[in-house]
Amino acid sequence: MLKEVIIKMIKKIPEAELEVMKVIWNSAESVSSKEVIQIMEDRRQWKKTTTLTLLKRLTDKKIISAEKGKMITYYTALLDEKSYLEMETSSFFKKIHGNSLKSFITTLHDNNDITDDDLDELEKWIRDSR
Numbered sequence: 284m285l286k287e288v289i290i291k292m293i294k295k296i297p298e299a300e301l302e303v304m305k306v307i308w309n310s311a312e313s314v315s316s317k318e319v320i321q322i323m324e325d326r327r328q329w330k331k332t333t334t335l336t337l338l339k340r341l342t343d344k345k346i347i348s349a350e351k352g353k354m355i356t357y358y359t360a361l362l363d364e365k366s367y368l369e370m371e372t373s374s375f376f377k378k379i380h381g382n383s384l385k386s387f388i389t390t391l392h393d394n395n396d397i398t399d400d401d402l403d404e405l406e407k408w409i410r411d412s413r
Contacts, residue, residue: 295371296346302327303337307347308364313357 296304306322307314316338323329338358341347350357380386388405391397 300337300341303334303341304346307358307360313350313359316356316358319358
């Protein structure tokens, strides 16, 4: 129940914050600010202050928690990736495609984002799911 309330309160995470969240979600345990800073520097060439600002925003939004150690802060996701993806996908599907699976699949196919093999695989999955 609490998870559902949190998900309803969460709005779309801005792209830069989402990049930081992916680092945190990919960590099995809490991740240190030092680790996040290094990863974002390697991936995006971000400065330390940029990453720290994004970590603060995510903490202020209560999407992650921060536990201060002696010299370093450790971050833990309060919102799991699966829940966020479900919320984001549902919102996109409703807003952009009006809950129409046909509209969604047609758009992917027409833009060559989905192949005939993908459609065959989807059809098989639908048949097997019944």
